[in-house]
Amino acid sequence: MTPARRRTTLAILAIAVGGFAIGTTEFVTMGLLPQIAEGTGVDIATAGHYVSAYALGVVVGAPLIAIAFAKAPRKGLLMGLMAFFAVAHLAVLAANTYPTVMAARFLAGMPHGAFFGIGSVVAASLVSHERRTAAVAAILGGLGVANVVGVPLATLLGQRFSWHLPYVLVGVIAALTVAAVAVFLPHQPPSGEESMQAEMQALRRPQVWLALLIGVVGFGGMFAMYSFITPTMTELAGLDERYIPWVLAAYGLGMVGGMVLSGRVANRVGVLKGIIGALAAIAVLLALFGWAAQILWLAVLMVFVLGLLPSIVVPLLQTRLMDVAHEGQSLAAALNHSTLNTANALGAWLGSVVLAAGWGYGAPSLVGAGLAVLGVGVAALSALLERRSGGAAPRADRPASRASSVGAGTPV
Structure with a gap:
């Protein structure tokens, strides 16, 4: 490997460490939902609001930060976002009631979307055009590694000691990310083209809104089920709660696999076709999950696949947004995570609604299947409109040559 490549x-790995911290905090709440509910004196359905609070923090923070700091040097902004993220997680030590935990989770979520969005733009700028999806997937790969290592370990520590402990550890990792970015990321001055007005131009493009809508409805389905993965596995599959970390690890392995495949999917079938195909498979998976969850080995296998399929889509959707946004790439890339966490909040809320109605733990996955079908419809509409207009983002949705094919897990 040449010095420049190294x-x-x-x-990119320095930014991915931040992705590891974000992935751990985003998903560990699902694994510790019973403990957090007991510790804050609420039932499990109400504790699902903690998932939504973090997601809403992402939804609010991503566009505000991307627009307000459009002219800020990207390296310094990434460091500042992780520093805020670290402080918000250390503050959870003082949170023991429903209102204080809701506030802590909301604040912790605010830097999430902007960090991933700006980090993705930076990563894409460091590599060739054909390797952009792979570079973005490498950043998002921190989420997958978090679900293989961080979330199971944090869940285990939270079960055995205190549900506060995982969040404190995430704060420490975030502080290490600040140091890693400071050392390894080269200076990223603004190009001179960034401005609040330029970023806002992206919102005038219909294809940007369609891509964002794909994220909201398509991923809302996955979160409707996964937000309640712990009680679903214990109630339907009969799994002992102490083995939940292994189920979360299976999901994480699926995520890593999806990130590895994402770059190849982009190069071989195209970005938009890849999104449509993966969302269709997610819809089928969720439609069958309520039945499959009653058979333990099959439930674990489907959790693995549920980690794999959405992780193929996320880098594809990120690349799609950066291409159709043109001059507003930072805002669009940040909004991708804002919409995915809108999906998180929507899915967790709809899941809590059907559970509170007494429909059982098989119902959230059926709600999720319906949302995934809507996501396929929106993606198909986007493809149809693009074809009629002559192709708004031809390079994004045309497979690259086989010579440029690169997996998302390849060092970039």
């Missing part, structure tokens, strides 16, 4: 790889 520097690029280390810079």
Whole structure:
């Protein structure tokens, strides 16, 4: 590996460490939902609001930060976002009631979307055009590793000691990310084209809104089920709660696999076709999950696949947004995570609604299947409109040559 390639790889890995911290905090709440509910004196359905609070923090923070700091040097902004993220997680030590935990989770979520959005733009700028999806997937790969290592370990620590402990550890990892970005990421001055007005131009493009809508409805389905994965596995599959970390690890392995495949899918079938195909498979999976969850080995296998399929879509959707947004890439990339967490909040809320109605733990996955079908419809509409207009983002949705094919897990 050449020195320049090594520097690029280390810079992207430094940002990916932040993705690891974000992935751990985003998903560990699902694994510790019974403990957090007991610790804050609420039932499990109400504790699902903690998932939504973090998601809403992402939804609010991503566009505000991307617009307000459009002209800020990207390296310094990434460091500042992780520093805020670290402080918000350490503050959870003082949270023991429903209102204080809701506030802590909301604040913790605010830097999430902007960090991933700006980090993705930075990563894509460090590599060739054909390797953009792979570079973005490498950043998002921190989420997958978090679900293989961080979430199961944090869940285990939370079960055995205190549900506060995982959030404190995430704060420490976030502080280490600040140091890693400071050391390995080269200076990222604004190009001179960024401005609040330029970023806002992206919102005038219909294809941007369609891509964002794909994220909201398509991923809302996955979160409707996964937000309640712990009680679903214990109630339907009969799994002992102490084995839940292994189920979360299976989901994480699926995520890593999806990130590895994402770059290849983009190069071989195209971005938009890949999104449509993966969302259709998610719809089928969720429609069958309520039945499959009653058979333990099959439930674990389907959790693995549920981690794999959405993780193929996320880098594809991120690339799609950066292409159709043109001059508003930072805002669009940040809004991708804002919409995915709108999906998180929507899915968790709809799941809590059907549970509170007494429909049982098989019902959230059926709600999710319906949302995934809507996501396929929106993606198909986007493809139809693009075809009629002559192709708004031809390079994004045309497979690259086989010579440029690169997996998302390849060092970039």
